[in-house]
Amino acid sequence: MENKTLSLDEQFQKRIDNGENIEAKDWMPEKYRKTHIRQISQHAHSEVVGMLPEGNWISRAPSLRRKVALLAKVQDEAGHGLYLYSAAETLGITRDQLMEQLNSGRAKYSSIFNYPTVSWADMGAVGWLVDGAAIINQVMLTKTSYGPYARAMVRICKEESFHQRQGYEIMLSLCNGTEAQKAMAQDALNRWWWPSMMMFGPRDEDSPNTEQSMKWKIKKKTNDELRQQFVDQTVPQAEILGLTIPDKDLKWNDERGHYDFGILDWEEFWNVVKGNGLMNEKRLKDRNAAWDEGAWVREAAYTYASKQAEKRAKKTA
Amino acid sequence: MLQEKLYEYLLHLGDNSMILGQRLGELCGHGPELETDIALTNISLDLFGQVRNYFQAAAQIKGGDATEDTIAMLRYEHEYKNVYLVEQPNDDFAHVIVRQFFFDVYHQLLLNELIKSKNETLVAIAKKSIKEVDYHVDFSSTWVKRLGDGTEVSHEKMQTAVNTLWRYSMELFNATEVEQWAAESGVGPDLDALKPFYISRVEEVLHEATLTLPEETVFQYGAKTGRHSENMGYILVDFQYMQRAYPNMKW
Numbered sequence: 001m002e003n004k005t006l007s008l009d010e011q012f013q014k015r016i017d018n019g020e021n022i023e024a025k026d027w028m029p030e031k032y033r034k035t036h037i038r039q040i041s042q043h044a045h046s047e048v049v050g051m052l053p054e055g056n057w058i059s060r061a062p063s064l065r066r067k068v069a070l071l072a073k074v075q076d077e078a079g080h081g082l083y084l085y086s087a088a089e090t091l092g093i094t095r096d097q098l099m100e101q102l103n104s105g106r107a108k109y110s111s112i113f114n115y116p117t118v119s120w121a122d123m124g125a126v127g128w129l130v131d132g133a134a135i136i137n138q139v140m141l142t143k144t145s146y147g148p149y150a151r152a153m154v155r156i157c158k159e160e161s162f163h164q165r166q167g168y169e170i171m172l173s174l175c176n177g178t179e180a181q182k183a184m185a186q187d188a189l190n191r192w193w194w195p196s197m198m199m200f201g202p203r204d205e206d207s208p209n210t211e212q213s214m215k216w217k218i219k220k221k222t223n224d225e226l227r228q229q230f231v232d233q234t235v236p237q238a239e240i241l242g243l244t245i246p247d248k249d250l251k252w253n254d255e256r257g258h259y260d261f262g263i264l265d266w267e268e269f270w271n272v273v274k275g276n277g278l279m280n281e282k283r284l285k286d287r288n289a290a291w292d293e294g295a296w297v298r299e300a301a302y303t304y305a306s307k308q309a310e311k312r313a314k315k316t317a
Numbered sequence: 318m319l320q321e322k323l324y325e326y327l328l329h330l331g332d333n334s335m336i337l338g339q340r341l342g343e344l345c346g347h348g349p350e351l352e353t354d355i356a357l358t359n360i361s362l363d364l365f366g367q368v369r370n371y372f373q374a375a376a377q378i379k380g381g382d383a384t385e386d387t388i389a390m391l392r393y394e395h396e397y398k399n400v401y402l403v404e405q406p407n408d409d410f411a412h413v414i415v416r417q418f419f420f421d422v423y424h425q426l427l428l429n430e431l432i433k434s435k436n437e438t439l440v441a442i443a444k445k446s447i448k449e450v451d452y453h454v455d456f457s458s459t460w461v462k463r464l465g466d467g468t469e470v471s472h473e474k475m476q477t478a479v480n481t482l483w484r485y486s487m488e489l490f491n492a493t494e495v496e497q498w499a500a501e502s503g504v505g506p507d508l509d510a511l512k513p514f515y516i517s518r519v520e521e522v523l524h525e526a527t528l529t530l531p532e533e534t535v536f537q538y539g540a541k542t543g544r545h546s547e548n549m550g551y552i553l554v555d556f557q558y559m560q561r562a563y564p565n566m567k568w
Contacts, residue, residue, distance in 0.1 A: 065369070068366060075355055078354045
C-alpha cells in the first residue's frame with residue numbers, strides 16, 4: 001500500500017537502493033540526467049584530450065616495440081572516448097554539442113592532462129600513476145547506477161589496467177637501466193606524483209557534490225578515501241622500482257593501517273582547474289584545430305552519404 | 318652475397334611501411350573525428366608490426382649486435398630506402414588520404430606477389446600482412462570516394478592532393494638493382510609488370526570519386542637510392558632521437 005504514495009523521485013531512489021540499473025529510456029530526475037551528462041562527457045573529454053600528451057611521444061618512442069605499444073594505448077584512449085560519448089548520447093545530447101562544450105572551454109576534462117610530457121619516462125609515469133589513479137576511480141564506476149555508463153566502464157577498466165601494467169613496465173626497464181635512465185624515471189615521478197594525487201579531486205570537506213553522488217551510486221567512496229587507497233597501493237610499487245616518492249611526510253602509520261602523507265598544493269590544483277596550467281591553452285588549441293580543420297571532412301562525408309542514399313532510393317523506386 | 322642482397326631487399330620492404338607509419342603516428346589525436354583517428358592509428362600499428370617482422374629477419378642476417386631497432390633507427394639518412402611518397406607531410410586530411418591510397422594499392426599488389434616468393438620468411442610475412450593491407454585499401458579507397466565526390470570544397474582539396482602526390486607514385490615501380498635481383502631470383506615481383514594493374518586500379522577508384530590524374534606529370538625518382546627530400550631529415554630527427562641521445566640502452 002505504501003508504494004502507491006511514493007513520488008517518482010522516491011521510486012527512482014528505491015530502484016537505485018535495490019541495486020537496479022537505470023537505463024536510457026527509464027524515467028530519471030532531471031538533475032540525475034544532467035549530472036550524468038556532465039560526468040560522462042568530462043570523462044570522455046579526458047580520454048580524448050589525454051591522447052595529446054601521450055601522442056606527443058609516439059614519433060619519438062625509443063624502440064619499435066615501445067612505439068607499437070604506445071600507438072595501441074593511444075588508440076585505446078580514442079576508443080574509450082567513443083564509448084563514453086555514445087553513453088552520454090543516450091541521455092539526449094549529441095556528439096557535436098559535446099565537442100562544442102569541450103572546444104569552447106565550457107566543459108572540463110581531467111586537469112592531469114594540462115601537465116607536459118617532457119621525457120620518455122613520462123610515458124611510464126603516466127601509465128603507472130595516472131592510469132593507476134584513474135582505475136581506482138573507474139573500478140568504482142563499473143557498479144554505478146546508470147547502465148550504459150557502468151557497461152562502458154567494465155570494458156574501459158580492462159584496458160586501463162593493461163595500460164597501467166605497461167606504464168609500470170616502462171618504469172621498471174628504466175630503473176634497471178643506466179644512471180641516466182634511472183634519473184629520467186625519478187624526475188618523472190617527481191613531476192607526476194602530486195598531480196596524480198590531485199586526480200581524486202578536492203578534500204572531502206571541499207567536495208559538496210559527494211553526498212548526492214553517493215546516493216546515486218556514481219560514487220561509492222569519498223575523494224579522500226580513494227586518495228588514501230592510491231597512496232597505499234603505490235608506495236610499495238615505488239619501493240620495488242627503487243624510486244623515492246617526493247613527499248617528506250610520507251610514512252607508514254601502524255595505528256591507522258595506512259600511509260600518512262603530506263598536504264597537497266591546493267592552490268596549484270585550483271589554478272590548473274581554472275585554466276592556468278602550463279598546457280591548458282595548448283591542449284584546447286590542439287583540440288580546436290583538429291575539429292576546425294576537420295570540418296570540411298565531416299561535411300563531405302555527410303554529403304557523400306546523402307548522395308549515396310539518394311542513389312539507392314532512385315534505384316529501388 | 319645472396320644474404321646481403323636479401324638484407325637490402327628487406328630494407329626496401331620495411332622502410333616504406335616504417336616511414337609511412339611514422340607519418341601516421343604524428344596525426345594521433347589531431348584527426349577530423351575520433352573514428353578516423355582510430356583507423357589511421359590502426360594502420361600505423363599494422364605497418365610498424367610489419368616493419369618489426371622485416372627487420373627481425375634483417376637482424377638475423379646481419380648478425381652481431383644488430384636488432385630490429387638498430388636497423389630501424391641507427392642508419393644514416395642516405396641508407397634509408399623508402400620512396401618519396403611516404404615521406405610527404407600531413408599537409409591536410411586530403412593529402413593524408415591520397416598518400417595512403419597511392420601507397421596501399423601498390424602495397425596490396427606487392428604483397429599478393431610476395432606470397433609466391435621463393436623466400437619462406439617473406440611468404441609468411443606477406444600472408445600475415447595482406448589481410449591488414451586489404452583493409453587499408455578498403456579504408457583509403459572509401460575515403461577517396463567520399464571526399465572526391467563529397468562537397469565542392471572536399472573535391473577541390475582532393476584533386477589538389479592527387480595533383481601534388483601523383484608525381485611520387487611511379488618511383489614505387491622503378492626497380493633498384495636490389496629489386497631487380499629480387500625479381501630475377503624469384504624472391505620478389507617484377508615491379509614493372511605490376512604497373513599497369515596499379516594504374517588501372519587507381520584510375521578506377523579516382524573515376525568513381527570524380528577525380529582525375531593530372532595530364533602531364535614529371536615523375537620524381539631517387540629516394541629509393543638514398544637521395545631523399547628535405548622532409549626526411551626532420552622525420553629522422555624525431556624517429557631516431559632517443560636512440561641517438563641515449564645510445565646503447567635498453568628500453
